[in-house]
Amino acid sequence: MAEQKTVATTGNSVVAEAFRQCAPDVVAAYPITPQTTIVEEFAKIVAQGRVHTEYVTVESEHSAMSACIGAAAAGARVMTATASQGLALMWEELYIASGMRLPIIMANTNRALSAPINIHCDHSDVMGARDSGWIILFAETAQEVYDNTIMAVPIGEDPEVLLPVMTCLDGFITTHSIDRVQLMDDDSVTAFVGDYEPQNALLDTDNPVSHGNFAGLGGPYFEFKKTQRLAIDCSKGVIERVGEAFSKLSGRPFGLIETDMMDDAEVAIVVLGSTAGNVRYVAKQMRAEGVKAGLVKIRCFRPFPVEEMVSALSDMKAVGVLDRADSFGAEGGPVFLETRSALYDLESRVPVVNYIYGLGGSDVRLDLIRTVYTDLSDIAAGSASLHGMQYLGAR
């Protein structure tokens, strides 16, 4: 077990602190669109001389990810942070980072996408990047933010994986609120993340290699993409292994999904991120009222933990999936589509309904969560029919 100290701090500070402990060689970041204090906190750490990191203050998120790609290809451990429009501006580069198999670590503070301009929490930003080949981890609390950030390093850098990892934390709710966090001692983190052994580094000038070659004209583009698919599939086992080692070190459990009150549950809510706290609270209330309510929180969204979801949800009488992003024109939000697809092959059908909630930081009140559990109970009892997708609490 690592030595740990308990502090009261914000999600953003925790990211900067985890970055410091993981000792990146390069951080290239843009502070705005919208502004995140992660890079400001990290700038302080740089100014205090507490890291060897070369800190590149680029002129846009596009250049942030471009510089991260150059630095990672050069052989450096590389980290950055972004949010919302910034992530959207990086979109082209997200695919290049994963396609070039560069284990860049990025914190994304989830916020709404324009228009209209908003800046508050939802998951539209990351969901626009869900097919970009990045491993995507979500956090409910600042503690999970800290844990995910540290675990991201050995996950991404694993020679069988070599993929970038995005660690998501909910804008304002997790990024700016003071939370109770246990921080590990530096030596434990250093030992846990290990040294990065880059492959085919540009800075190995005695062994010149070309990165980013042209693979069109009947070239092996298709086969490259297949190896990328194999890598992200294989990352699942690595994430579990790293999570297990991290649990031993920290004393905090980690799973691709976290189940709560699911042993005898009949109805369940599936959720990502900070809203899990409210759901858990309401589930307990519902249980006191005789509803067998449970909760499934997804920690790892990419790769999507199909087997774990099936095993958690296959006996449910009704499942409600909360999506903090819409997939406009689709049958429902991204988490709903994934969850229902995962359950499709079951012999007996599990009724699954979808709630789009909290867009643009709209309040996720306890009474709204209660509505979901009540709906699910009614569906389970046969007194209500499946409704597909609903906007939860929209006026």
Add this chain to the structure above:
Amino acid sequence: MPTLRELTHREDRLEGGHRLCAGCGASIAVRQILLGAGTDPVIAGCATGCLEVSTTIYPYSSWKVPFIHNAFENSSATISGVEAAFKGLKRAGKIPADKKVKFVAFGGDGGTYDIGLQALSGAMERGHDMVYVCYDNGAYMNTGIQRSSATPRGAWATTAEVGKAQQGKIEKRKDLTSIIAAHGIPYAAQASISHWKDLTTKSEKAFAVEGPAFLNVLASCPRGWRCAYNKSVEIAKVGVQTGYWPLFEVEDGVWRMTVKVRERKPIEEFLKSQGRFRHLLKPENAELLAEIQAEVDAHWEYILGRCGE
């Protein structure tokens, strides 16, 4: 400055056998510039474009130095990241403190003047120890000769057509070298593939300075310029002699004309050598031709003035 004899003994860092067209100015520029880098290791980056697609067809590469292609608009940002990694890894003690590496990013005029301008400006402002090279052939040649902000006024391009209502590109070209010089970087220069000694000297200076340097190199494109492949260097030379492409440098803020042109040839000499300007020489375009000449004159005088001549 090494002699020609010495240069011939240096290793070519861009191998032959790549798929660029015969007479392409880009590969001439790259080879000359890499010769000027001296004997230290070089890491090169390149924007999406002819140079990149023709030299890195998987599983082959013509680059005998470590090379990275990322995307169209960001070779400057990418190489700035490579250079940052060098600094960070040195500080971490993972690279010997006395190791020297040069960093260079290449891009065509589309990837530099247009879509890559913001990233280039950012990299120059941040002071990375890198050289940025624009090989300027005056249009998006790789994708089929679309106009860029480097395309000269009046030139035909597939998005600046010639017809009853329009005579090629309507707008003047952008003076990118002055824009980059205005960043106050230690070295910025304009060069041409036709003047190998001037080009190699400028490359040597660019690599020698600590901090960012910029080279804008006139690099002919027989395909897009609609000229014979064996006239490529000759035409670039006429570009210099007409004053269309002044050869100058800005060293620590001091402007200097590096190749004097005693008797400037009329711009017509440059235009008539290339099919992309053919329409300009028709009698009905005499007025437009005169305007183009006046613009070349004005720009020439401006550069002379900056150089104190």
